[in-house]
Amino acid sequence: MKGLLIMKKSLTIALLLVVLLSAMPVKAASIEDWKDQILYFVFIDRFANGNKANDHEVDPSDINGFHGGDIAGLLNRLDYLEKLGVTGIWLSPFFTNRSARFFKHQPYHGYWVHDFWSVDPRFGSEGELVELRRRTSQNGMRLLLDMVVNHMGYDAPFAEANPEWFNPPLDIADWNDTEQLTNRRIFGLPDFASQKPVVKTFFKLVARHWIDLLQPDGFRLDAVKHVPLDFWQDFNSSVLAENGSDFLLLGEYLHGDPKAALEIWKKGKFNSLFDFPLYYSMKDVFAEGADMRRLASRIYFDRNYPDAGLLATFLDNHDLDRFITSCGGDERKYRLAMAFLLSARGIPVLCYGNEQGLAGAHNPEPENRRSMVFDQESELFKFTSELIELRKSSPALRRGLHCHLHADATSYAFARLMPDQLAIAVFNNGEESRQIDIALPFAGLPKLLDSKIGTTRALVRQGRLQMFLLAKSFAVFIVDSQPGQHEKSFRKWQKRFFNEKAWGTRTVTLKLKASYLPEKARVFFTGNFPELGDWSSEGRKALPMQKISDDEYVAIVKMPVGRIFEGKCFYRDEKQTVWQPGDNLIAEVADTGSEYIHMEWKNL
Incomplete structure (x- = not known):
């Protein structure tokens, strides 16, 4: 042996030592075909x-x-x-794995490889x-x-014969440490020193x-x-x-x-x-x-x-x-x-x-x-x-551009848009049946749409999509279209997808109601965009909120129309940073309607 x-x-x-000369022939297919x-x-x-x-x-x-x-x-x-x-x-993985159990575990999954060049006879x-x-x-x-490239199986003879190909036998202790994640063993598995040219x-x-x-x-x-x-x-x-x-x-x-x-x-x-x-x-x-x-x-x-x-x-x-x-x-x-x-x-x-x-x-x-x-x-x-x-x-379902139509606590609607076809998906995640009545910014649609799955029927009128959805149900509509019928809409949505400000910007007022904050608390809002502080809890990066009454704070920010953003309030005082309890705020910058987005600080 x-x-x-x-x-x-x-x-x-x-x-x-052999130079990798014999390249495989390039296929005619496109990476785009994977979407199908x-x-x-x-x-x-x-x-x-x-x-x-x-x-x-x-x-x-x-x-x-x-x-x-x-x-x-x-x-x-x-x-x-x-x-x-x-x-x-x-x-x-079908490569030859270790032959016996490791404690009570058999290598049935294929990820404890002993030989990368052969097929495990058990498979x-x-x-x-x-x-x-x-x-x-x-x-x-x-x-x-x-392809398993990070490690070999326990007691792999190859690892024992080529110790210089592997990292020192140290296990990951801190799973938040990037250096440990890449250079230490996962639960004791021999970890390839992947930075070495021989391993590559x-x-x-x-x-x-x-x-x-x-x-x-x-x-x-x-x-x-x-x-x-x-x-x-x-x-x-x-x-x-x-x-x-x-x-x-x-x-x-x-x-x-x-x-x-x-x-x-x-x-x-x-x-x-x-x-x-x-x-x-x-x-x-x-x-x-x-x-x-x-x-x-x-x-x-x-x-x-x-x-x-x-x-x-x-x-x-x-x-x-x-x-x-x-x-x-x-x-x-x-x-x-x-x-x-x-x-x-x-x-x-x-x-x-x-x-x-x-x-x-x-x-x-x-x-x-x-x-x-x-x-x-x-x-x-x-x-x-x-x-x-x-x-x-x-x-459209396979390759269409995703177009956000509506979202609230229990429902979500989006379109998949191509120049020649439009698909619309609507979901009711609530425990109660509900009426759906949302804006539908596409022209030339029939007055009635029938879901391709189930029996839901929707009415299209005056630029709106209306239907009744049962609890925990959905509808998918495929709109019969003429060639190029949605070309103009597609270009409009595509432009916005690649340029967030293509539809303009709007000033939004974030308004917080908070009754029991400390007297010297400085209140901020931070979220998932640079204008909102990129989730920073530092006062110089987050958006400061001004106190306008005993229990109200506001912040004004300009953002692109149609943006969907997340964020949360927090306050700082001399001793600590305290985050608003509960889930993040998730909101959309609407092109019409109120410019106010309301929040409430509720101590849990």
Whole structure:
């Protein structure tokens, strides 16, 4: 075994000395085509067992053990995915993992790699992978491979033979320390010294090996925030140079701040990221009943991204609670979230079993990774398939510009606009049925619109959209249009999207009612734009509020019409900074109506 390791090490070092000359041919497709895709995450071990001959200590009742799923099982179930309607597969790692349990945990997930060059026999064979690629190509389905570059599995012989390729054996102690996140071990896993040229070249060779063999359409890139930025710059630039700009590099950057995601996207040279900021907002709104304006505020940030339509949106994954579990098992909430996922911008990604309502929390045991259920007659399967088919049939739902129409505490309405088609989505997240009556700034629409899902009918008159929506329900309207009918509207909204002030600015008065603040308190407002202080609690950056009576404070600020902003008041005195209790204010700078935005300080 030792001789084999030395031989493999020598071979690897020799390969690293070879100049990377043989570039892959550039494909004719465009990165834009990814907006037409609906991806599906296949967690190999938990999906389907197609070959019991490769079973190893299989026990489907053990959530930490192998359940027997393999590539053969996926091949047997491709017709299921085709009936569901998804257009691509993100495949969990299939590399050879450690052979035995680590304490009570088997390496069923594929992320404890021991050999990047071979297929784990418990998942199947190289030949089966090649057949999977042949079948998916034949059926027009895309394939994403899961690349693990941050670490190897516990006790990996390669790590023991090449200690200089790895960071010192220190675990992350402070998960808010960027240096520790990128240069220390995740729960003791051997952590590659990714800043070293030898490691960078090694993974470019690994990537080339699997691209040569399988011709995938992209990579899902694991644990982005645990790998130094210069590694991603080098790796992503190399892969794109060899395989074309349409090769998807989908980064898993687990962070809820869209500004942080934007920085990684640009500096790391990714062309897509999982949209964790939107995921957290969806969870707050649909699962926990938060203000629907949180979604509007989150999506308003889209103008800052290179292209928000290339963000991968999702309800859950193998590292998160199942969304239906977050919803407390309430299928109404779950359906509403699924409808939003499949009507909003982005590349929707379903986790295996989303269409069946698979449940389970991620902690203390990973019950979110239960075995797949295949039921093509379940109501959720039919519902999800119907939404997928609607998205696939509508260019506006796939690629249309997002146009904010209305948001309040329990409802949200937006349009997806293209020069030749208009789609409108309206959601009622409340527990009560309600009347919807909102401005609809598009000309030439029919007087009656029928939802493509469900039975809701809307009336269009005098520039307004009117309908009755049941509690926890939605409507999606696709407007039949003539070629170029919406060209003028599209250019207008597009101009505003790229130039926030294109529709003008307006002076807004923020008014706070606060009865019991300390006598010497200095009151400020801060929020998510520079004019509001960029969330700073420093008095010189935040917006000062003037006291105009015993219990009233005001601040005046000019902002672009149509802006959706968030903010909160706080006061400072000689001793402390105290934030206004409760949720952030979320408001829109309206083009008409009152210029006052009212707030109240309520001590909880």
